[in-house]
Amino acid sequence: MKKGITLITLIITVIVMLILLTTVSITGFSAYNNSVKISLASEIASLQVATDNYYTKSGEYPTNQNVQLDISNVSENSKEQFMLEDIVDNKIMLEVIDYTLLGFKSLKYGLSENGDNDIYAVSNITGKVYYLKGITLGNYTYYSLNDELTELINFQDIDISNSNADGIIINSSDITWTNEDIDIEIRIPTNIEVTSVLDGTTTVTNNELNNTNTYYIYNITNINSNRDITINYVVNNESKTEVYNVNNIDKVSPILVVSEEQKLMESVNDIYAYTTITVTDELSDIKVVKYENEIIGDSSNDGLKTIEAYFENNGNISYDDMLEIEANVSDITIYVEDSAGNWTVQYVEVQEEIYNALFEE
Amino acid sequence: MKKGISILTLVITIIVLIIITTITVVAGTNIINNTIKKSFASEMYSVKNLVEEYEFLHDEYPIKSEVIEFNISSLSTSDINQFSDENIVNNKVVLYEIDLSKAGVNSVNYGSGTSTYDIYAYSIDTNKIYYLAGKKIDGITYYTLTDELYDELGISEIN
Numbered sequence: 001m002k003k004g005i006t007l008i009t010l011i012i013t014v015i016v017m018l019i020l021l022t023t024v025s026i027t028g029f030s031a032y033n034n035s036v037k038i039s040l041a042s043e044i045a046s047l048q049v050a051t052d053n054y055y056t057k058s059g060e061y062p063t064n065q066n067v068q069l070d071i072s073n074v075s076e077n078s079k080e081q082f083m084l085e086d087i088v089d090n091k092i093m094l095e096v097i098d099y100t101l102l103g104f105k106s107l108k109y110g111l112s113e114n115g116d117n118d119i120y121a122v123s124n125i126t127g128k129v130y131y132l133k134g135i136t137l138g139n140y141t142y143y144s145l146n147d148e149l150t151e152l153i154n155f156q157d158i159d160i161s162n163s164n165a166d167g168i169i170i171n172s173s174d175i176t177w178t179n180e181d182i183d184i185e186i187r188i189p190t191n192i193e194v195t196s197v198l199d200g201t202t203t204v205t206n207n208e209l210n211n212t213n214t215y216y217i218y219n220i221t222n223i224n225s226n227r228d229i230t231i232n233y234v235v236n237n238e239s240k241t242e243v244y245n246v247n248n249i250d251k252v253s254p255i256l257v258v259s260e261e262q263k264l265m266e267s268v269n270d271i272y273a274y275t276t277i278t279v280t281d282e283l284s285d286i287k288v289v290k291y292e293n294e295i296i297g298d299s300s301n302d303g304l305k306t307i308e309a310y311f312e313n314n315g316n317i318s319y320d321d322m323l324e325i326e327a328n329v330s331d332i333t334i335y336v337e338d339s340a341g342n343w344t345v346q347y348v349e350v351q352e353e354i355y356n357a358l359f360e361e
Numbered sequence: 362m363k364k365g366i367s368i369l370t371l372v373i374t375i376i377v378l379i380i381i382t383t384i385t386v387v388a389g390t391n392i393i394n395n396t397i398k399k400s401f402a403s404e405m406y407s408v409k410n411l412v413e414e415y416e417f418l419h420d421e422y423p424i425k426s427e428v429i430e431f432n433i434s435s436l437s438t439s440d441i442n443q444f445s446d447e448n449i450v451n452n453k454v455v456l457y458e459i460d461l462s463k464a465g466v467n468s469v470n471y472g473s474g475t476s477t478y479d480i481y482a483y484s485i486d487t488n489k490i491y492y493l494a495g496k497k498i499d500g501i502t503y504y505t506l507t508d509e510l511y512d513e514l515g516i517s518e519i520n
Contacts, residue, residue, distance in 0.1 A: 017378075028389060035396040042403035046514055049410040056414050106515040154470040155404050157411055 033137050034152070040135055040142055041149035043108055044120075048129045048145060049157065050102040051122055059176035061122050062102050063095035069121070069132055078134070078141040084126045084167070087212050094121035094130060109133070125187070126169060166192060166235050169215075170244045177284040177340040179251050181222045184229055184244070187215040195232035195239070199223070225249060250283040250340035258334065258346055262325065262354045273325040273354045277318070277334060284339035290315035293329040295347055307345050311335040325350055327358040394499045395513070401496050401503065402510035404470055408481050409490045409506065411464040423464040424457035424483055431456050431482065431493060436502075440495070443504045446487045456482035456491060471496060 054062045071082055072090040085092045097120040099107060109131055110120040117132040134141040150156050169187040188194055197204040199220050207218045229244040259276040279286050292315050297307035330350050337343040415423040433441050434452035447454045459481040471492055472481040478493035495502040
């Protein structure tokens with residue numbers, strides 16, 4: 001009997017090994033691709049919510065410069081990720097995200113280490129976050145959180161962009177408290193039948209198509225008071241309403257009431273005086289109460305400008321309703337500003353007996 | 362001269378195959394574990410951001426009113442450490458279930474309520490978010506955004 005392994009055994013072993021290797025390679029490759037997709041999706045999702053949160057709180061995106069993305073070399077099927085943006089000559093304007101403003105110290109992608117487009121950017125039209133270099137897997141390049149990536153991480157929030165479930169985008173020129181007029185831009189996908197757009201109770205009729213014919217754009221400008229913007233529309237034979245509340249306009253100055261009573265207090269080691277103030281604001285709430293131990297500005301227009309400019313960087317902050325009167329101070333200027341930037345000022349003359357009691361040589 | 366492959370060659374081939382398989386499996390497991398870790402951390406971070414955003418806009422938390430007294434007595438010491446910032450009384454931590462739909466979350470991979478503790482909870486005292494069922498990855502059970510999970514996301518500070 002011959003020893004060793006026969007040729008047929010060897011061939012069968014090699015075939016089995018090849019089949020195993022092929023299976024492992026395909027499974028491994030697929031798992032690796034999925035891992036890359038989940039990794040990218042997780043990172044974009046984290047940046048998206050952090051960017052949304054930043055925008056909600058500050059009224060601006062955490063960006064440091066504009067960038068123009070050229071999509072002329074992007075394949076047609078990958079281009080669908082940009083269809084909600086304004087595309088001019090195959091170029092899209094975006095804003096580069098400064099991820100350090102969001103508390104990120106590092107990222108897996110978008111660190112500007114692999115070419116100019118190795119960055120994350122956000123669209124100020126849709127609020128969507130994009131990875132401009134993109135990651136190509138097969139014949140598709142992933143730039144943003146598309147349906148496939150969203151499904152992979154199975155996480156979706158309604159604030160993922162500025163659009164509602166039917167793709168209507170509403171952008172305000174200012175979403176934080178303001179004492180100035182604001183402008184609203186409404187973008188309604190052209191596959192939606194618009195019944196009416198109402199600014200308060202007034203019907204808005206003027207609209208135009210964007211340059212890719214994907215949206216009707218309604219611009220409502222110089223909105224000077226809080227009200228609802230209502231969009232009535234029909235999609236898939238279902239009548240729907242989208243309401244945007246303009247509720248961040250406050251043009252009313254805060255109310256400051258200074259007590260006429262000035263009290264002198266004496267303790268064992270000290271003598272001091274104080275008066276009390278009451279501050280209220282109907283809408284945006286009090287942002288800051290400041291005072292200075294002298295008269296700042298006067299009642300003329302120039303004086304008013306001086307007051308606002310002075311207290312922007314100067315003055316003592318008052319943290320409660322008590323205002324201590326210091327020695328050798330004959331007049332106090334009290335300045336109150338609300339969150340929308342409205343302010344009021346009042347001058348308080350220190351009563352003679354208080355001044356004399358506190359007087360120091 | 363004898364024909365065929367010697368037993369020594371066969372043994373060496375099998376050993377090499379086992380080594381390659383082991384390396385592949387270990388590397389693959391690491392990649393999968395890291396992906397799961399990043400995905401879990403990202404979801405928790407996203408929910409946390411949405412809770413904060415809701416609180417900013419509405420001056421209240423998107424939480425359900427019932428108090429959850431989460432019992433940590435059965436957890437390991439290292440797991441309990443994840444709750445060390447909380448006020449622990451009789452091995453219980455007071456938390457509130459996050460109302461995900463109120464916070465604006467449409468769908469989640471974890472915390473969808475498939476079991477009693479398959480929920481996200483919020484601590485009003487520390488503003489920390491917890492996944493009460495815990496997610497076991499590579500031998501460690503994660504209940505909250507630990508420093509390691511923040512590192513996985515590349516976030517430098519708890520904000």
